[in-house]
Amino acid sequence: MKSLTILGATGSVGQNTIDLVSREPGRWRIEALTGGRNIDRLARDARRLGARLAVTAEPGLYPALKAALAGSRTEAAAGPEALAEAAARPSDLAVSAIVGAAGLVPGLAVLERGGTLALANKETLVCAGPLVTATARAAGARILPVDSEHSAIFQALAGEDPAAVERVVITASGGAFRDWPLERLATATVEQASTHPNWAMGQRITIDSASMFNKALEVIEAQQFFALDPDRIEVVIHPQSLVHALVGFHDGALMAHVGPPDMRHAIGYALNWPARHPLPVARLDLARIGSLTFCAPDPARYPALALAREVMAQGGLMGAVFNAAKEEALTAFIAGRIGFTAMSVVVARVMDRMSPETGPAGAAMTLDTVLGADRLARIRAGEIITSLD
Ligand code: NAD
Ligand code: MG
Numbered sequence: 001m002k003s004l005t006i007l008g009a010t011g012s013v014g015q016n017t018i019d020l021v022s023r024e025p026g027r028w029r030i031e032a033l034t035g036g037r038n039i040d041r042l043a044r045d046a047r048r049l050g051a052r053l054a055v056t057a058e059p060g061l062y063p064a065l066k067a068a069l070a071g072s073r074t075e076a077a078a079g080p081e082a083l084a085e086a087a088a089r090p091s092d093l094a095v096s097a098i099v100g101a102a103g104l105v106p107g108l109a110v111l112e113r114g115g116t117l118a119l120a121n122k123e124t125l126v127c128a129g130p131l132v133t134a135t136a137r138a139a140g141a142r143i144l145p146v147d148s149e150h151s152a153i154f155q156a157l158a159g160e161d162p163a164a165v166e167r168v169v170i171t172a173s174g175g176a177f178r179d180w181p182l183e184r185l186a187t188a189t190v191e192q193a194s195t196h197p198n199w200a201m202g203q204r205i206t207i208d209s210a211s212m213f214n215k216a217l218e219v220i221e222a223q224q225f226f227a228l229d230p231d232r233i234e235v236v237i238h239p240q241s242l243v244h245a246l247v248g249f250h251d252g253a254l255m256a257h258v259g260p261p262d263m264r265h266a267i268g269y270a271l272n273w274p275a276r277h278p279l280p281v282a283r284l285d286l287a288r289i290g291s292l293t294f295c296a297p298d299p300a301r302y303p304a305l306a307l308a309r310e311v312m313a314q315g316g317l318m319g320a321v322f323n324a325a326k327e328e329a330l331t332a333f334i335a336g337r338i339g340f341t342a343m344s345v346v347v348a349r350v351m352d353r354m355s356p357e358t359g360p361a362g363a364a365m366t367l368d369t370v371l372g373a374d375r376l377a378r379i380r381a382g383e384i385i386t387s388l389d
Pocket of ligand 1: 121122203
């Protein structure tokens with residue numbers, strides 16, 4: 001039996017992972033599950049799956065978790081250090097489904113021990129791509145993509161010569177406001193931004209899909225994961241969300257990955273890699289779907305995409321700055337402090353202010369410098385948000 005750790009087990013990707021694991025009893029032994037504030041769900045799944053360890057990221061929730069696990073064989077722990085320790089415990093595979101920069105330290109802990117990391121937490125590569133890939137290389141660790149577009153690219157690349165790749169095309173649904181008049185965007189509410197046309201996901205990534213900050217993060221994630229020249233990464237709007245990504249080769253062929261918008265495909269591919277196992281996802285009826293459409297993203301509607309280009313051009317710690325500023329702007333939007341369109345304004349201003357401090361792209365990146373840039377960017381974002389609200 002193989003052992004599995006699920007970081008962020010209580011969230012959307014975490015629960016989809018548990019759904020797949022539960023369908024194959026006896027295949028996986030659960031080493032650890034981690035979560036945030038949802039103690040009931042964490043304890044329920046830890047009991048049900050017989051996990052050895054359950055960790056809440058919130059130190060204050062330790063007594064509640066301990067009580068909820070009373071009489072079970074699951075050990076309880078709490079706090080960010082306990083979470084990193086859970087990631088460091090040996091397991092055959094660790095899924096990182098934490099949201100935000102909080103996924104970086106536990107993800108690195110998996111790689112440092114030479115483990116295999118199934119990575120949904122795109123922020124890990126956005127904040128510290130060069131550090132993460134160097135850590136994996138040094139320890140002989142492996143990263144498997146779980147973000148659907150990156151899983152699609154990974155699958156299209158299987159067995160191919162990376163030198164034959166000419167370009168990568170990542171699709172985007174266009175999010176909740178794709179068809180809104182531009183002038184209405186400033187008035188978009190949190191509730192309106194929290195509905196995705198095709199995917200059911202956590203609230204933060206859903207709002208990031210409406211603003212395309214999610215796609216901006218994914219472009220940087222792809223650049224880091226596949227070591228691509230930024231000019232070779234394209235974004236195209238595809239409202240049906242059925243083609244997840246395409247890889248163009250230098251003989252002109254374009255290999256597309258097509259499937260239903262169901263994260264269990266990408267998660268399952270990582271769980272079963274390098275094999276393919278049957279998965280409980282819908283089979284597409286192409287004749288019924290009829291047409292797949294594509295169009296170019298409008299830069300005025302999605303300023304986040306140009307910011308991602310700027311991040312890649314500057315390199316260094318700008319990814320960490322970009323992500324931290326985005327997280328703070330998103331939190332401020334959810335709290336009703338700033339409007340929808342102000343999020344990209346905040347991020348652009350933080351990047352402008354911090355450009356001189358982020359260091360040259362080639363400079364050595366350490367966890368300390370990344371966390372320092374993250375902290376400073378959050379302070380700058382806080383100042384800018386206060387000046388706006
Ligand atoms: P979610 O909000 O549903 O779940 C997040 C998980 O992280 C929860 O278990 C939560 O308890 C935990 N968490 C939150 N803050 C934490 C902290 N400070 N420390 C430790 N744990 C914390 O998020 P999600 O939609 O499942 O997304 C998870 C990650 O996967 C994100 O990086 C997202 O961009 C990426 N992703 C998600 C989807 C999707 O379908 N939801 C698709 C592709 C990529
Ligand atoms: Mg994605």
